Amino acid sequence: MRNRYKLITLISLPFVAFFVLNTLFPLKIDKEYSPIILSQKDEFMHSYLTADDKWRMYTTLEEITPTLKQAILFKEDRFFYYHPGINPISIFRALIYNVFTGRRTSGASTITMQVARMLAPKERTYGNKVVEMFRALQLEWQFSKDEIFQLYLNLVPYGGNIEGVKSAAVLYFNKMPDHLSLAETTTLAIIPNRPNSLRLGRYNGFVQQERNKWLERFRVAGLFNEEAINDAINEPLSAMRTGSPQKAPHLSLRLKNQFPSQILIRSSVDMNIQTKTQAVLQQYIRQIYHRQIKNAVALVVDNATLQVKAYVGSADYHNPEDAGQVDGIRAIRSPGSTLKPFLYGLAIDQGLITPKTKIADVPVNFRGYQPQNYEEKFNGQVTIEYALAHSLNIPAVKVLDQIQPYVFIQELSKAGFAQIEKDKGHLGLSTVLGGCGVSLEELTVLYSAFANGGKKGKLNFLKTDTASFTQNILTKEANYMIAEVLTSVVRPDLPAHWQEAQNLPKVAWKTGTSYGRRDAWSIGFNKKYTVGVWVGNFSGHGVQELTGAGVAAPLLFKIFNAVDQESSKDWFAMPKGVNFRYVCSESGLTQSDFCNQEIIDYYIPGVSDYRNCLHSKFIYVSADSSKSYCQTCLPENGYVKALYPNYAADLLDYFETEKINYVKIPSHDETCERVFVEGAPKITSPVNRLEYLVDKTDSLQIMLSCQAANNVDRVFWYINDRFHESASANENIYFTPKEGEIKISCADDKGRHSDIKIDVKRISF
Numbered sequence: 146m147r148n149r150y151k152l153i154t155l156i157s158l159p160f161v162a163f164f165v166l167n168t169l170f171p172l173k174i175d176k177e178y179s180p181i182i183l184s185q186k187d188e189f190m191h192s193y194l195t196a197d198d199k200w201r202m203y204t205t206l207e208e209i210t211p212t213l214k215q216a217i218l219f220k221e222d223r224f225f226y227y228h229p230g231i232n233p234i235s236i237f238r239a240l241i242y243n244v245f246t247g248r249r250t251s252g253a254s255t256i257t258m259q260v261a262r263m264l265a266p267k268e269r270t271y272g273n274k275v276v277e278m279f280r281a282l283q284l285e286w287q288f289s290k291d292e293i294f295q296l297y298l299n300l301v302p303y304g305g306n307i308e309g310v311k312s313a314a315v316l317y318f319n320k321m322p323d324h325l326s327l328a329e330t331t332t333l334a335i336i337p338n339r340p341n342s343l344r345l346g347r348y349n350g351f352v353q354q355e356r357n358k359w360l361e362r363f364r365v366a367g368l369f370n371e372e373a374i375n376d377a378i379n380e381p382l383s384a385m386r387t388g389s390p391q392k393a394p395h396l397s398l399r400l401k402n403q404f405p406s407q408i409l410i411r412s413s414v415d416m417n418i419q420t421k422t423q424a425v426l427q428q429y430i431r432q433i434y435h436r437q438i439k440n441a442v443a444l445v446v447d448n449a450t451l452q453v454k455a456y457v458g459s460a461d462y463h464n465p466e467d468a469g470q471v472d473g474i475r476a477i478r479s480p481g482s483t484l485k486p487f488l489y490g491l492a493i494d495q496g497l498i499t500p501k502t503k504i505a506d507v508p509v510n511f512r513g514y515q516p517q518n519y520e521e522k523f524n525g526q527v528t529i530e531y532a533l534a535h536s537l538n539i540p541a542v543k544v545l546d547q548i549q550p551y552v553f554i555q556e557l558s559k560a561g562f563a564q565i566e567k568d569k570g571h572l573g574l575s576t577v578l579g580g581c582g583v584s585l586e587e588l589t590v591l592y593s594a595f596a597n598g599g600k601k602g603k604l605n606f607l608k609t610d611t612a613s614f615t616q617n618i619l620t621k622e623a624n625y626m627i628a629e630v631l632t633s634v635v636r637p638d639l640p641a642h643w644q645e646a647q648n649l650p651k652v653a654w655k656t657g658t659s660y661g662r663r664d665a666w667s668i669g670f671n672k673k674y675t676v677g678v679w680v681g682n683f684s685g686h687g688v689q690e691l692t693g694a695g696v697a698a699p700l701l702f703k704i705f706n707a708v709d710q711e712s713s714k715d716w717f718a719m720p721k722g723v724n725f726r727y728v729c730s731e732s733g734l735t736q737s738d739f740c741n742q743e744i745i746d747y748y749i750p751g752v753s754d755y756r757n758c759l760h761s762k763f764i765y766v767s768a769d770s771s772k773s774y775c776q777t778c779l780p781e782n783g784y785v786k787a788l789y790p791n792y793a794a795d796l797l798d799y800f801e802t803e804k805i806n807y808v809k810i811p812s813h814d815e816t817c818e819r820v821f822v823e824g825a826p827k828i829t830s831p832v833n834r835l836e837y838l839v840d841k842t843d844s845l846q847i848m849l850s851c852q853a854a855n856n857v858d859r860v861f862w863y864i865n866d867r868f869h870e871s872a873s874a875n876e877n878i879y880f881t882p883k884e885g886e887i888k889i890s891c892a893d894d895k896g897r898h899s900d901i902k903i904d905v906k907r908i909s910f
Contacts, residue, residue, distance in 0.1 A: 172283040179193055179199070184392075185414060200306055201299065212369070219366065219368055222256040228255060230282050303333070315390070316386060326380060328376075332345070332382065345384045346386045392420075395456060414454060422443050422445055422708060423457050426457050436688065440473065443676065444474050445676050447674060450611060459473050471683050475585075475586055477584055478681075479659035480588060483583075487556070488541060490595075490619040493623035496749075500528065500529055502734070504544070505540075506518070516574070534630055560590075562581075568581065579657065585679045588668050590602075590603070592668045594618050595631075595675075596675050620722070622749045626747050638667075673709055673711075678701045740760075761790055763787070772812055790855070801875035826852065837903060840907070844881055851899075853874040857895060860873075861894075862890070863891075864887065887905060889902070
């Protein structure tokens with residue numbers, strides 16, 4: 146019995162000792178791996194050095210092919226799956242060899258022992274060999290055989306700063322491990338024991354000889370079939386050390402920083418689309434570089450999934466002269482006119498406009514702010530669809546004034562425009578013309594909402610991400626109307642002399658040009674993709690030829706033609722909530738009895754404006770049309786009831802200034818004693834409540850101007866309730882102000898008047 150206890154004690158002692166030592170000296174695996182960015186189809190896109198400047202790329206279990214496993218196990222450790230981490234036979238054989246030769250000829254290291262050594266490299270001594278064996282036992286205790294073999298493939302050295310089979314496969318053969326041929330696999334199997342003498346790229350001839358020796362051993366062992374061995378032996382070896390692939394570098398760096406703990410990041414990028422987009426963009430910049438336009442960026446988004454399919458952050462990432470490493474997709478720039486479609490969509494949803502609604506494109510003054518059209522000319526009465534298709538500034542600002550700037554800015558903030566959210570307290574009417582900061586990413590997200598019936602979500606950058614539409618920024622009805630306007634090719638931002646007009650894809654698009662011609666934009670969408678393009682200089686240097694229509698739009702169409710030639714056959718269906726109605730061609734409002742011409746317009750029942758047209762009105766005039774009457778002064782006979790145009794004051798002012806002939810309402814009966822209240826002249830200069838700072842020695846003159854009704858001949862100006870001067874309704878006059886608060890009044894020949902106040906301060910400059 147005592148002998149039995151001694152035997153049990155003797156047998157259990159090593160196990161007890163192992164568990165005690167395992168507790169006191171736990172195994173630590175803290176190797177850092179190179180972050181790897183993959184495409185949606187798991188193609189290698191980009192990788193980065195570890196903190197210790199190693200290329201140590203993580204090999205997954207799925208990438209370990211049977212060929213790779215067989216070749217390495219045959220060469221390194223044929224009994225790997227049968228020993229507990231230490232092979233006693235190999236140790237005994239190595240000990241005998243070393244004793245009889247007087248030098249170390251064999252280390253007897255199993256794959257598990259090699260992993261232990263690679264995890265904590267030490268000088269090769271017998272003492273350290275014992276530690277290595279103990280660590281091997283720990284590895285076998287904690288991990289499966291496949292996991293240990295995976296560790297080996299991830300850590301095995303290949304010379305220089307290359308560690309792991311994947312690193313060697315990528316940097317020498319430009320392949321992933323599961324795409325290696327038998328010859329390439331054998332090459333990588335023999336190098337780790339002799340990384341200096343078997344250096345790929347330098348001693349390829351010698352490496353090939355050694356590779357073929359091992360292939361013959363594989364033949365003898367029957368490891369692979371004869372045909373495979375013969376093909377491998379005849380395969381030339383032309384491996385050279387190359388750099389890690391650097392595809393989609395801006396997005397790769399972004400994902401690496403966004404997911405710092407992940408070593409394998411599977412992006413949503415479609416490498417076919419990425420490659421085509423980048424090639425088109427780079428070629429385009431080469432063509433226009435001589436015009437001092439040096440950079441461009443592009444973003445392609447799948448509308449159904451909101452996954453990013455192409456991400457080109459600059460024309461050349463490796464061009465420091467033009468700041469190629471700047472990620473232009475996230476850079477904050479002035480958007481030009483690219484926000485106008487969203488503004489008009491909001492106005493449609495509020496029932497303020499429809500596509501055929503008429504609006505006056507004439508000079509206007511909004512409390513001192515006087516917007517100008519890009520071409521510095523005015524168009525008179527235009528439809529909303531014309532104003533949007535031709536990107537007119539004044540109608541856009543007028544609509545924004547109706548909506549109220551703070552409402553528009555709030556909606557932009559809710560739609561994800563971060564800089565607008567930061568600056569919202571300082572933004573105003575100029576926002577819709579580009580007086581704010583946005584990024585191409587934000588704009589592309591906005592336009593992807595147009596492609597999704599007004600539903601907005603966040604961009605997805607990973608393969609596993611799915612679309613999540615969290616916000617309705619427009620109704621699908623308003624969204625459809627805007628999309629239809631943006632498909633029109635009868636517009637000035639269709640690129641001039643478009644050389645591929647017969648291949649012009651069906652795209653809804655909008656262009657934009659920032660103040661100073663520093664930024665050219667073009668954002669477009671079809672059923673499948675939304676594409677955003679920016680062209681310019683990262684330095685902010687403006688170029689006279691840099692416009693959205695002339696520079697950005699051609700690039701947009703080239704990208705669409707390169708990446709998608711099928712989706713144009715499938716277009717957006719009209720929502721059930723959109724209907725048609727006949728409206729007056731003069732106003733875009735529902736017809737009145739005096740409307741002679743009707744046109745068809747989209748509208749949203751129950752939402753769109755139902756006002757009857759008022760573009761004309763009945764006026765009592767004398768038989769010879771020399772004077773007009775109101776009910777107060779209407780004579781007993783000698784008059785007729787006639788239709789006259791009912792022009793707004795700002796349109797009348799435009800007609801007078803531009804010397805445009807129009808039908809005027811005759812002057813009102815001068816004997817009439819009625820005092821009119823409505824239709825008082827609107828003072829356009831100076832601006833109400835504005836403070837004027839004037840040099841004490843300066844004899845400043847301030848212009849007086851107004852907009853009066855179309856039946857007004859003369860107006861009368863008063864300064865501090867004292868008569869100053871009379872003038873024709875559209876005549877500008879001047880006065881020299883005194884210091885202090887000044888009341889300015891304007892009365893017309895119908896007795897109507899309006900007042901404003903200004904404050905004049907005379908100071909020394």
